[in-house]
Amino acid sequence: MRPYGRALHALRSVTLETGVSPYAEGSCLIKCGSTHVLCTASVDENVPPWMRNSGKGWVTAEYGMLPRATHTRGRREAAAGKQSGRTQEIQRLIGRSMRAIIDLRALGERQITLDCDVIQADGGTRTAAITGAWVALKSATGWLVEEGVLKADPVFGQIAAVSCGIVDGTARLDLEYEEDSKAETDANFVLTSDGGIVEIQATAEDRPMPETAFMDIFALAKKGISELGEIQNSVL
Amino acid sequence: MRPYGRALHALRSVTLETGVSPYAEGSCLIKCGSTHVLCTASVDENVPPWMRNSGKGWVTAEYGMLPRATHTRGRREAAAGKQSGRTQEIQRLIGRSMRAIIDLRALGERQITLDCDVIQADGGTRTAAITGAWVALKSATGWLVEEGVLKADPVFGQIAAVSCGIVDGTARLDLEYEEDSKAETDANFVLTSDGGIVEIQATAEDRPMPETAFMDIFALAKKGISELGEIQNSVL
Amino acid sequence: MRPYGRALHALRSVTLETGVSPYAEGSCLIKCGSTHVLCTASVDENVPPWMRNSGKGWVTAEYGMLPRATHTRGRREAAAGKQSGRTQEIQRLIGRSMRAIIDLRALGERQITLDCDVIQADGGTRTAAITGAWVALKSATGWLVEEGVLKADPVFGQIAAVSCGIVDGTARLDLEYEEDSKAETDANFVLTSDGGIVEIQATAEDRPMPETAFMDIFALAKKGISELGEIQNSVL
Amino acid sequence: MRPYGRALHALRSVTLETGVSPYAEGSCLIKCGSTHVLCTASVDENVPPWMRNSGKGWVTAEYGMLPRATHTRGRREAAAGKQSGRTQEIQRLIGRSMRAIIDLRALGERQITLDCDVIQADGGTRTAAITGAWVALKSATGWLVEEGVLKADPVFGQIAAVSCGIVDGTARLDLEYEEDSKAETDANFVLTSDGGIVEIQATAEDRPMPETAFMDIFALAKKGISELGEIQNSVL
């Protein structure tokens, strides 16, 4: 039995709220069960130095977690003086995923930064961040079109992300922390709403996993992401 | 005229919400107009190395701001690799203020860390942080009493904070960003609900201020903090 | 046509040389075409503080690249004062992969550090590092058994890694730099010699990839890793 | 009784020596009892990047303490790799105070940096630094006028600073270390010679202070700063 009697192939309750930041060009607060991530998209009319005069724009992401977003307080990265390897890995994943579904040339020489800050964590923060960041990105590019800065929306694909895993021998969709911490296998999928693959990261925890297990969770992921895509569409 | 037709001696609309974190021993989301700060109090059964075997506890604070809490995106301090002087100044102020109204010996050898994270900023983030942090602290010490860890609440005073200033020649209570940025004089007061002084920081911006101006804003601060104290009491 | 007339499903020429370090408990210099990585395994009789008295050992990895391992000189990370996000991502991957095929309890309270230093880079450095690090690890655990420190080898699985991708519309095994830089899709597979999955990281570059493309490169990876496993066995 | 039989409202013996640096455009060695601070003012014909083309100059300050300026050796901040929060707080205070009495537009696009280095510490280092830095600043702007770079001195106000506190229940002027460490209340005042307020920082140590206590020490500060102003004038 999963926590709260959830079915193996069921997402946690998901809500997306847009326009939550009074200043950002796009924003989305995503809640997947007890995992809450605030995603903002900030448009900057400058690109990083190494991209100047390339005729192309850039999309990047930063990820953070409030110190008490978790059961026990974690160290504040700003106080520690550096971002952890985990943080860097996650923000690189978010940025890469967004760049896979936007035409950087059509964006023009400007940068969009997606800040994904975890207010509360209960597993699946990086996948929630991607699902929410896509909504924030889409809001920001919509704003650029509305403002007349761009003629057409440079975002050409819709993506969402979800984690799946094998826990106690069964494939499960959208792991929460209690499950995640004892999963035999853990994978994060970033897929388009029509099943295209943007990123797959599958990791065996204690021992290698058979290919069939991977296929089982891949199938769950496609189902979950299709549902997340509908929720995304309902708020845009 | 002040923005939104506010009276010179009026606070912005203030709300305090407790219990907003599912994990922290105490928490409070404070909203002063468009300034929103999430304050959590985390109890740790260890004190810093330099306090061990002193028979006393410790209260400290950390302050942060989400990159897009402001009109234009600020640099993430964790990515920059250090906390700014402003951040350090603010978190030292919050910690010092809290330690002025708690009996560290009665707290016993444990530490309470107050994390004050600005979700949205419109002036007065440090004073909102203090007003909210006091509620979070009080919730945490209440929890320690409830759990039977402490026999009595070691917090012996009630504090709140507010900024005041001279703007366009008039003394005003609770400055918002638009006023703050053009103030002739800017001061932050941390006072107890019965008028005791915990901390005063008054700064002349472009030129020195006369003592009468200081007295005017001091009077406003006392009025404002009395009102904040009532709001704090209403949620505890 | 691939560079040097290589077939789409062919590995580059691979050589493994063990015992290349006079000091390390295990070592392996792996050359995959023009990608050369020196892997050493260092046994330390202490574990990190957070693992003490757990009865378990630890395996970790560090990755580096000589500044002129690449076509144009890269900045030395020690001089820059930090490891890049890419470096951290890679060394976390190597460590995680090794931990999936070793029994940490059987290793006992000691740590093995795998240093993977890229002497020359021509694509596929992280996968070469894993293939070589496994040999270095196995040499080190073999040494622990020979020395009588351990009764049995705690390594229970054999792993290797390879990158695959879709380049110019065709699935290719073991990408070199020239191919990697223009790949539509790029994936790294860490598999056991009998087809178990340790880690899959698949990334669409410019646009999402269809599932069939992923399956094609997965098949190539299994073939390549089977061949790498034979080469590993031939030197141990 | 105060140390050395000093009266409650008496400053320690104060000496100011100008021209102590052979290279700096302005310099002052201030000795307040056993607190010795070397203040230099360096004129730089460039402003920070964010001020370029603003038509205005900038005044900033840096503060440091020799490791053995204190009873027990402190850690060298350069070796520690960062300035403490205390150091940053102090240097921000010094810079802010100086900017309140200089016309930055009249200064023109150049920067003056005030380096305040504590050679020996016995309480009140930040206030001594401000009193000395003003003399160094004034010397530097005087030099700019003499050299014909400026037509008139852009410094329009005279400031000094002093600490006061309540110790053993009595208000005292100019605390030395032994008093400071046991003060119930501690405040730093930066005032102009004619009583204008530049900065007030009052801090209750163990418990809140009554308003009357604050007024008592404010009165002492005005007296002390008037005396410091005369000493400043005597050396310029």
Place this chain on the structure above:
Amino acid sequence: MRPYGRALHALRSVTLETGVSPYAEGSCLIKCGSTHVLCTASVDENVPPWMRNSGKGWVTAEYGMLPRATHTRGRREAAAGKQSGRTQEIQRLIGRSMRAIIDLRALGERQITLDCDVIQADGGTRTAAITGAWVALKSATGWLVEEGVLKADPVFGQIAAVSCGIVDGTARLDLEYEEDSKAETDANFVLTSDGGIVEIQATAEDRPMPETAFMDIFALAKKGISELGEIQNSVL
């Protein structure tokens, strides 16, 4: 008796291999007994900002050591977040030595960076680095002439380096680690092939050394460097 029966005035077996890097403009792998250092010379058509428009070029060096180049694993400097004092001292020495035998004006406004990475260490890594770096530098300037970028080779002198010391009361040439660690006196000489002095660093370990001891090891150094110069010439 020295290790391996070596004579007091004999170098260890030395080999130099050029062209070991497929990318660098000059490279040399030097092996002095069990000390192996990979030296690459990278030509960059830009000089550091402070040299722009000076009409002169620059030569600089960086030094590193693989973590397991030594008997026990050393901490990776990139992971530690900074280069040790020893590393900085060595790379400054290498750069200074190279600049003493090249005409920077004739080099033109370009920079050559010498990366000296120790693959294996058995004493004398800094002197081996200099001897090898000179060969790499010479290869790079030779390449600049061949490519027609420069008309004549700006390197006007030939240098090599060696360590000498007093061990067990006898003067010895080219110390290996076992000798170095117990030397009474240790000195590094950087000399030209015709006996000119580029750098001498002599250090008494436990107690001061007499001048005669210094003269003895100086004589040994001249002999050793003459031999190293012949080996350098044989590979260019």
Place this chain on the structure above:
Amino acid sequence: MRPYGRALHALRSVTLETGVSPYAEGSCLIKCGSTHVLCTASVDENVPPWMRNSGKGWVTAEYGMLPRATHTRGRREAAAGKQSGRTQEIQRLIGRSMRAIIDLRALGERQITLDCDVIQADGGTRTAAITGAWVALKSATGWLVEEGVLKADPVFGQIAAVSCGIVDGTARLDLEYEEDSKAETDANFVLTSDGGIVEIQATAEDRPMPETAFMDIFALAKKGISELGEIQNSVL
């Protein structure tokens, strides 16, 4: 002609003042012409972790320079967040020199830290620091004997240091900045008062120097250090 008509073999005017710090166990302010260095010796009853239970003490040094000790203001290392390579090289030299003339076992398990802070610089700061640090060290060990902590002074040798060089073709003793910046050859000698060698660092600037030049400046150094030794003795 040298600046101020000084003879080629003459030291600048040198003064040593002891007991300048009210807190340090030993202290010395050394002035060599316009180069002023404050040296303090701090006794700490703890040794660094890696020396515990070794039965031996440790002597170490730190070096710093006030930002405006020089003609143009230098960057404060504490603000820059790290010590320069030059600073590290110098402080390592000072520490090494002191350890060559003290019996660490006789010192017992305690550490003496020599802080050498340059108040004013006009060439030769590192050699002045060594000459002054020896006096501070000797004062501190004298204090340890006086206090009854040690039975005998563990310092068994007397050292001083001086720089020499070839400027405009002539060998000169004790270079000042104007000479140092155009020297063909520059060397620092740390010698005992009876001519023993503790450290020699000779560096050719633009081109290698002949051995005779080195011998000339070595002779000057011995003369200068003999004179410095007499001045040291006169103040102890």
